[in-house]
């Protein structure tokens with residue numbers, strides 16, 4: 001029997017550092033490819049959608065064909081026009097009609113949403129949040145992404161946008177974030193902050209070489225390192241405390257490359273979330289089970305779901 005026309009859904013997760021492409025059959029990953037976002041920035045603007053489509057076709061198995069595309073993009077997305085508006089951390093895919101270009105080239109339905117939403121949808125449908133009626137997802141990556149799913153629907157602002165809840169004031173620091181405020185949570189608790197803070201303590205190790213086991217071992221010998229992780233937990237907890245108070249989720253999924261280090265910063269986080277008596281939060285915090293695939297998998301599901309920010 002021939003299954004030459006196996007229908008596959010494509011998803012693209014666009015982050016400040018990496019761009020991940022995925023093809024799924026049902027909920028099953030068939031092919032995936034991660035490229036540095038800088039590779040696309042190096043191309044002329046008109047070539048960026050062409051390159052994305054070429055990569056999708058390159059990873060598509062001979063027995064499959066792409067029937068839809070969903071995109072998760074970091075930062076603000078203009079829902080009306082299908083244009084990414086993140087000149088700060090995703091400049092190379094911003095301020096041009098990327099969706100329209102991709103729809104024309106692929107001739108399939110194309111949808112877009114914020115990458116925090118697509119990662120949350122991935123975890124809800126196929127990962128750590130499966131079955132949850134109210135799920136908060138916090139991604140600790142280049143920045144901090146936040147998405148809240150209530151009965152599977154992403155929480156929106158009154159005019160349909162994604163609330164950028166990674167950008168909330170958490171401290172009295174005077175440094176100004178690109179979002180316009182001082183003491184911003186993203187500036188004080190993203191993976192980027194942790195990475196920078198670790199450098200002087202572990203000058204010989206690259207971020208990619210840092211495993212939980214290695215860091216636990218080093219923290220036992222190095223009190224400064226243990227103290228840094230305690231502080232990082234406090235910093236993450238500063239913003240999370242506000243979100244847990246406002247949203248009251250059933251489950252909170254932490255994702256992004258810093259989330260895997262939760263055993264190291266768990267005690268600082270718990271300390272920051274402590275509240276008295278009837279104000280106690282009782283959080284159920286878990287780490288992502290899909291890892292880097294959550295955003296692209298959730299993006300691939302976007303066109304099948306009733307309520308993405310944008311169908312094109």
Ligand SMILES: [Zn+2]
Pocket residue numbers: 166167168177178179180181184185186187
């Ligand atoms: Zn900010």
